[in-house]
Amino acid sequence: MRSENRSTGQGPGEGKRxxxxxxxxxxxxxxxxxxxxxxxxxxxASLARIAQRADISKGVISYHFDGKDELLEQVVVxxxxxxxxxxxxxxxxxxxxxxxxxxxxxxxxxxxxxxRARLLALTAxxxxxxxxxxxxxYGQADNEPIYQGLESMFRRGQEEGEFxxxxxxxxxxxxxxxxxxxFSYWVARPEYDMEDHARxxxxxxxRATRASSR
Amino acid sequence: MRSENRSTGQGPGEGKRxxxxxxxxxxxxxxxxxxxxxxxxxxxASLARIAQRADISKGVISYHFDGKDELLEQVVVxxxxxxxxxxxxxxxxxxxxxxxxxxxxxxxxxxxxxxRARLLALTAxxxxxxxxxxxxxYGQADNEPIYQGLESMFRRGQEEGEFxxxxxxxxxxxxxxxxxxxFSYWVARPEYDMEDHARxxxxxxxRATRASSR
Amino acid sequence: MRSENRSTGQGPGEGKRxxxxxxxxxxxxxxxxxxxxxxxxxxxASLARIAQRADISKGVISYHFDGKDELLEQVVVxxxxxxxxxxxxxxxxxxxxxxxxxxxxxxxxxxxxxxRARLLALTAxxxxxxxxxxxxxYGQADNEPIYQGLESMFRRGQEEGEFxxxxxxxxxxxxxxxxxxxFSYWVARPEYDMEDHARxxxxxxxRATRASSR
Amino acid sequence: MRSENRSTGQGPGEGKRxxxxxxxxxxxxxxxxxxxxxxxxxxxASLARIAQRADISKGVISYHFDGKDELLEQVVVxxxxxxxxxxxxxxxxxxxxxxxxxxxxxxxxxxxxxxRARLLALTAxxxxxxxxxxxxxYGQADNEPIYQGLESMFRRGQEEGEFxxxxxxxxxxxxxxxxxxxFSYWVARPEYDMEDHARxxxxxxxRATRASSR
DNA sequence: TATGAATGAGCATTCATTCAT
DNA sequence: CATGAATGAATGCTCATTCAT
Numbered sequence: 001m002r003s004e005n006r007s008t009g010q011g012p013g014e015g016k017r018x019x020x021x022x023x024x025x026x027x028x029x030x031x032x033x034x035x036x037x038x039x040x041x042x043x044x045a046s047l048a049r050i051a052q053r054a055d056i057s058k059g060v061i062s063y064h065f066d067g068k069d070e071l072l073e074q075v076v077v078x079x080x081x082x083x084x085x086x087x088x089x090x091x092x093x094x095x096x097x098x099x100x101x102x103x104x105x106x107x108x109x110x111x112x113x114x115x116r117a118r119l120l121a122l123t124a125x126x127x128x129x130x131x132x133x134x135x136x137x138y139g140q141a142d143n144e145p146i147y148q149g150l151e152s153m154f155r156r157g158q159e160e161g162e163f164x165x166x167x168x169x170x171x172x173x174x175x176x177x178x179x180x181x182x183f184s185y186w187v188a189r190p191e192y193d194m195e196d197h198a199r200x201x202x203x204x205x206x207r208a209t210r211a212s213s214r
Numbered sequence: 215m216r217s218e219n220r221s222t223g224q225g226p227g228e229g230k231r232x233x234x235x236x237x238x239x240x241x242x243x244x245x246x247x248x249x250x251x252x253x254x255x256x257x258x259a260s261l262a263r264i265a266q267r268a269d270i271s272k273g274v275i276s277y278h279f280d281g282k283d284e285l286l287e288q289v290v291v292x293x294x295x296x297x298x299x300x301x302x303x304x305x306x307x308x309x310x311x312x313x314x315x316x317x318x319x320x321x322x323x324x325x326x327x328x329x330r331a332r333l334l335a336l337t338a339x340x341x342x343x344x345x346x347x348x349x350x351x352y353g354q355a356d357n358e359p360i361y362q363g364l365e366s367m368f369r370r371g372q373e374e375g376e377f378x379x380x381x382x383x384x385x386x387x388x389x390x391x392x393x394x395x396x397f398s399y400w401v402a403r404p405e406y407d408m409e410d411h412a413r414x415x416x417x418x419x420x421r422a423t424r425a426s427s428r
Numbered sequence: 429m430r431s432e433n434r435s436t437g438q439g440p441g442e443g444k445r446x447x448x449x450x451x452x453x454x455x456x457x458x459x460x461x462x463x464x465x466x467x468x469x470x471x472x473a474s475l476a477r478i479a480q481r482a483d484i485s486k487g488v489i490s491y492h493f494d495g496k497d498e499l500l501e502q503v504v505v506x507x508x509x510x511x512x513x514x515x516x517x518x519x520x521x522x523x524x525x526x527x528x529x530x531x532x533x534x535x536x537x538x539x540x541x542x543x544r545a546r547l548l549a550l551t552a553x554x555x556x557x558x559x560x561x562x563x564x565x566y567g568q569a570d571n572e573p574i575y576q577g578l579e580s581m582f583r584r585g586q587e588e589g590e591f592x593x594x595x596x597x598x599x600x601x602x603x604x605x606x607x608x609x610x611f612s613y614w615v616a617r618p619e620y621d622m623e624d625h626a627r628x629x630x631x632x633x634x635r636a637t638r639a640s641s642r
Numbered sequence: 643m644r645s646e647n648r649s650t651g652q653g654p655g656e657g658k659r660x661x662x663x664x665x666x667x668x669x670x671x672x673x674x675x676x677x678x679x680x681x682x683x684x685x686x687a688s689l690a691r692i693a694q695r696a697d698i699s700k701g702v703i704s705y706h707f708d709g710k711d712e713l714l715e716q717v718v719v720x721x722x723x724x725x726x727x728x729x730x731x732x733x734x735x736x737x738x739x740x741x742x743x744x745x746x747x748x749x750x751x752x753x754x755x756x757x758r759a760r761l762l763a764l765t766a767x768x769x770x771x772x773x774x775x776x777x778x779x780y781g782q783a784d785n786e787p788i789y790q791g792l793e794s795m796f797r798r799g800q801e802e803g804e805f806x807x808x809x810x811x812x813x814x815x816x817x818x819x820x821x822x823x824x825f826s827y828w829v830a831r832p833e834y835d836m837e838d839h840a841r842x843x844x845x846x847x848x849r850a851t852r853a854s855s856r
Numbered sequence: 857t858a859t860g861a862a863t864g865a866g867c868a869t870t871c872a873t874t875c876a877t
Numbered sequence: 878c879a880t881g882a883a884t885g886a887a888t889g890c891t892c893a894t895t896c897a898t
Contacts, residue, residue: 171414
């Protein structure tokens with residue numbers, strides 16, 4: 001997405017290989033950014049606040065990242081990466097069909113529970129980040145990989161007769177929306193039992209997708 | 215939610231009776247705010263830009279509204295009001311149960327289609343607005359009326375045996391999430407057929423909610 | 429040179445008609461900029477310092493000017509305008525030839541003496557201002573009107589036989605350079621007698637230009 | 643001019659004897675500085691950019707030079723030295739009087755042509771560099787040696803009756819200004835024939851200086 | 857010798873808000 | 878009622894310099 005090399009910057013370039021300590025700093029800053037955005041939202045997550053939370057000077061962020069945009073992009077990359085890495089394999093292990101669908105829902109819920117701040121930051125960035133001309137910087141396009149993963153799951157279930165014949169794209173979008181709304185609801189109510197919610201969701205989507213019995 | 219009284223003595227207070235021209239100005243400004251937020255997002259919808267779109271001076275906004283916060287609150291109120299006024303009656307006219315659910319989905323989709331900017335502004339404000347201390351200014355709490363309307367619809371359907379015995383809160387949250395994701399998906403793809411999507415959604419939720427056929 | 433309208437700015441647009449008090453403020457700021465640049469040079473003439481000298485807040489400058497670039501451009505315009513307005517007519521009054529040349533030199537010197545800061549600022553801006561890509565923002569191109577004025581003076585003198593047959597462009601560039609170096613020399617030595625210098629210069633250029641006497 | 647000793651104990655001091663490799667590094671850095679300043683101007687010739695052009699790390703510059711100020715001073719010294727070394731002897735070889743003047747003009751032009759970047763850097767530094775208190779770091783004082791050289795040339799010509807009786811200081815300042823303006827004019831127009839210009843200049847100054855013919 | 861890392865001051869600019877007219 | 882003018886805080890960013898390794 002970003003492509004130009006830094007014209008004058010002092011820090012290491014973007015594609016450059018990075019030292020261990022460089023990577024550690026970047027990770028630390030990304031973490032601080034995640035927490036700050038999760039707590040204060042996109043608008044108020046200034047470099048000053050992020051630096052303060054990381055207990056470093058503002059300049060360090062500029063040194064290690066090309067700018068605020070690159071930092072936020074790395075946050076997005078990191079969060080997406082983590083979820084793909086954690087949830088993906090478990091779902092694929094289930095084979096396809098009804099069990100995979102149920103596993104996806106429950107595992108995503110579990111992931112949300114253990115990475116609350118990350119996902120909060122992700123949604124904040126998605127909602128808030130804009131390009132220079134005012135249009136959203138991130139958007140549905142970035143969900144495409146998720147949708148395609150879900151679709152292939154649905155499609156196989158349909159081919160094997162477990163699932164009825166529905167529009168897989170609509171189902172994917174809907175499932176993602178259902179999970180998002182579950183997360184938002186839980187975030188606002190820390191005592192809420194998200195696992196219970198996820199189990200209800202699994203039942204719902206099972207009914208919504210399965211082939212008409214006998 | 216807002217509590218402080220206006221700090222300066224100028225302009226009409228909040229609960230004050232308002233002249234006709236005063237109301238017209240407020241409506242004009244609210245409209246400009248809606249369009250600006252829809253186009254540029256929460257962060258970049260500065261009073262300057264809103265005033266520019268309304269073709270008035272920035273000071274006018276401060277005169278008619280207690281501040282940016284009140285303006286945004288009025289946007290929220292207006293958007294919520296419009297949807298309740300337009301969709302609510304049609305749904306209630308359907309009686310309850312399966313027909314009402316289907317109607318709700320299709321009518322919300324229709325409303326989204328004809329009020330794209332308003333809903334865009336609403337989601338932007340929800341995602342972006344924060345209180346002084348950093349916590350979200352709006353949130354799930356504001357969805358409560360919607361949830362309760364859906365719940366009562368679901369509960370009656372259950373009592374009358376049309377719907378199976380599911381958790382009505384989870385179903386309400388999920389339905390809302392499904393509609394939101396549909397809207398977002400359509401917003402990013404102007405050529406997308408949202409009505410088709412809505413019909414698929416209706417079918418899905420029908421299956422997810424109806425009493426097990428025998 | 430600048431053409432885009434301010435995208436969001438709060439102040440009056442560039443081509444707009446300006447109120448009296450608006451013009452007064454602009455003039456005041458331009459004056460402060462001139463003095464600041466004359467004293468501190470291009471680099472250190474920050475908006476903060478300029479505002480401080482004008483005894484206003486930094487924001488006022490941004491309000492009245494589109495940005496630092498526009499402010500500096502106005503400085504250039506103003507300084508060039510003043511010199512053209514003051515010196516031009518006096519020279520033209522002399523008819524052409526030897527008298528005009530002498531008058532030009534003496535009048536420019538007089539002008540330099542009474543507008544030291546302005547000319548200092550002008551040279552600083554010329555030397556320091558760069559475009560985004562690093563190339564000079566102002567340059568010889570901006571001297572073109574001056575050169576052409578001198579050239580037409582020389583050319584008429586040649587036609588009338590007062591001046592010998594020299595390259596008018598070289599003579600124009602040289603005369604301008606001679607005046608510039610006189611100014612710089614004087615600036616560094618406040619007690620230096622610039623009028624004397626100017627008279628010597630007039631003698632020199634008279635000899636350098638006049639038709640060989642016989 | 644510089645007086646403070648280096649603040650930290652690292653790196654070689656200013657008057658210290660320097661190893662061969664140390665000198666090589668300094669020369670390399672000075673060259674990079676010259677090119678960078680010539681291209682980007684004084685303001686934008688940051689240490690980062692200079693280091694980048696020299697393909698070394700920024701720290702190296704700080705190691706070999708006491709700070710940016712010393713680096714720029716060395717640039718000035720080097721450029722001045724080169725011109726004195728190259729032009730001076732040729733002029734002196736001419737004896738004095740009219741031939742020496744002509745030779746000076748033509749040789750300076752030749753030198754400018756082959757050291758465009760150096761002279762560009764020099765003028766940029768002269769115009770841009772300031773001391774802590776805002777006053778110019780370099781100035782007319784630094785031209786003093788040049789003026790004195792020219793003056794002694796003129797004076798001898800006067801004594802021998804070749805030159806008329808003019809103010810030698812004014813003539814020196816004017817000649818230097820004429821050469822500077824020639825350079826600037828050429829810099830902005832790469833295709834311009836500077837040698838031609840120089841020949842015209844020689845003719846002009848010959849006429850301006852020579853004793854009235856019989 | 858050389859480097860990468862870090863700092864903190866300073867920069868131009870944008871913003872919501874206030875206020876006299 | 879409406880405006881234009883002004884404010885001062887905050888933002889992202891660049892820079893010369895320092896310093897441990």
